Amino acid sequence: MKLLALIIAYLISHVIPKPQRFRNFSWYKSWMAWFDSKVGIKNKEITILVTIAIPVIIFCMAINELVYSQVGSLIVAVLVLSYCIGPESLEEDVESNEMHAKLGIPKNAGIPLLIKRLTQVSLHRWFGIIFWYMVLGIAGALIYRLSERHNAMTQDGHENKLITAKLMQILNYPVAWMMVISMAIASDFERIYKKCKPSMNFDNMKNLDDTFLYEAADFAVEICEVEEGDEKSIEQVTLNVLIRMLMVWLVFVSILVIFAN
Numbered sequence: 620m621k622l623l624a625l626i627i628a629y630l631i632s633h634v635i636p637k638p639q640r641f642r643n644f645s646w647y648k649s650w651m652a653w654f655d656s657k658v659g660i661k662n663k664e665i666t667i668l669v670t671i672a673i674p675v676i677i678f679c680m681a682i683n684e685l686v687y688s689q690v691g692s693l694i695v696a697v698l699v700l701s702y703c704i705g706p707e708s709l710e711e712d713v714e715s716n717e718m719h720a721k722l723g724i725p726k727n728a729g730i731p732l733l734i735k736r737l738t739q740v741s742l743h744r745w746f747g748i749i750f751w752y753m754v755l756g757i758a759g760a761l762i763y764r765l766s767e768r769h770n771a772m773t774q775d776g777h778e779n780k781l782i783t784a785k786l787m788q789i790l791n792y793p794v795a796w797m798m799v800i801s802m803a804i805a806s807d808f809e810r811i812y813k814k815c816k817p818s819m820n821f822d823n824m825k826n827l828d829d830t831f832l833y834e835a836a837d838f839a840v841e842i843c844e845v846e847e848g849d850e851k852s853i854e855q856v857t858l859n860v861l862i863r864m865l866m867v868w869l870v871f872v873s874i875l876v877i878f879a880n
Contacts, residue, residue, distance in 0.1 A: 622751060624693055624870050628700035629865075632708065642706035644768045650674065651772065655779075662783055671769060676763045682757070703748050703764040709741055709861075713787040713854050734840050734857050735833040740831075741861045743767050743796060749868060750794045763790055788827040795829040798864060801871075805863035806839040814838045836860070 634642070651670055660666045712721045719726050724736050734784055748766065751759030770783035803811040818831035840857050 620693055620696070621756075622869070622876050624700055625749060625752070625869065625872065627693075627697045628704060629869075631697070631701045633710075642702055643766075644706065644772075647674070647768055647860050649763060651769065655675065663779055666767060666788060667782055669767065671762060671765045674765065675758055678761065679758050692787050694750075699760055700748065703752075703760045705744050707744070709737075709744055709852065709859065710725065710742050712740075713858050714736060718854065730841065731833075731837045733853055734837045737854065737857045737861065738798075738833055738836040741865075742791060742798065745861075745865060746798050746858035747791060747794050747870075748866070750797060751870060766790055766843055788829070790835070792824075792827045792829055795832040797868075799832055799835050801864040801867040801874055802835055804867050810842070811835055811839055837879060 647821050652809075654673075655666060658666070658669075660669065663780045664874050679778065686692055686695055687699065707721070712718050718724070719728070722736050722740055724733060747763045752764040753759075755762065766783070766786050766847070770780075770787050773783050799815050803815075815831050818828070823831070836857070838839050839860055
């Protein structure tokens with residue numbers, strides 16, 4: 620069921636032009652502002668967690684009351700995933716003439732920064748949603764997307780920014796390791812494993828340091844993928860690697876489904 624929902628949602632995201640039109644989170648921004656101003660919780664960490672949890676709990680409770688069949692559950696999962704993936708199409712951003720503006724990349728950015736940003740965006744738009752959906756179902760997909768939106772909608776310098784950034788670190792860290800594993804499978808396993816091996820330690824886990832992901836992505840694209848005379852741009856090569864990683868994830872999920880049954 621989960622694999623089918625993921626495939627259908629991914630296809631929908633590619634069939635619908637400019638899918639961001641249907642992924643409006645302005646309601647959540649209004650909810651954030653209202654809850655923060657009206658509810659008197661002094662502890663900011665609890666305030667942020669409750670702000671995210673209430674919409675997720677209400678939605679999941681409503682679905683449990685209204686949906687009784689597997690077909691209905693599949694439709695709900697597809698709708699939630701289609702809403703949470705994104706909110707914009709990474710492929711459309713890369714192919715557009717406004718890629719740097721859309722992804723927040725300076726026009727004179729070096730190749731490592733460009734690869735890092737594309738990898739980071741794919742984590743937020745694809746891999747984080749898929750991972751937490753597989754772990755916690757539609758609640759996981761909603762928790763991840765609302766946490767990411769909360770962080771994105773909190774201005775730099777605001778007292779809540781450090782808290783939302785830390786929350787995203789917690790949610791992203793296991794996803795980053797899964798991305799590196801799929802990157803190694805999709806590219807050059809031995810060399811990427813050697814590149815990331817120094818990060819496999821307790822200090823890295825304690826600090827939730829995911830810089831190994833971006834270093835591995837830069838290494839995979841520039842060293843393992845780009846060949847002399849290749850006419851593809853760095854953006855296209857990076858996107859190809861990320862899409863191959865996504866395919867590895869879907870294959871892995873299908874294997875889990877087969878063995879689970």
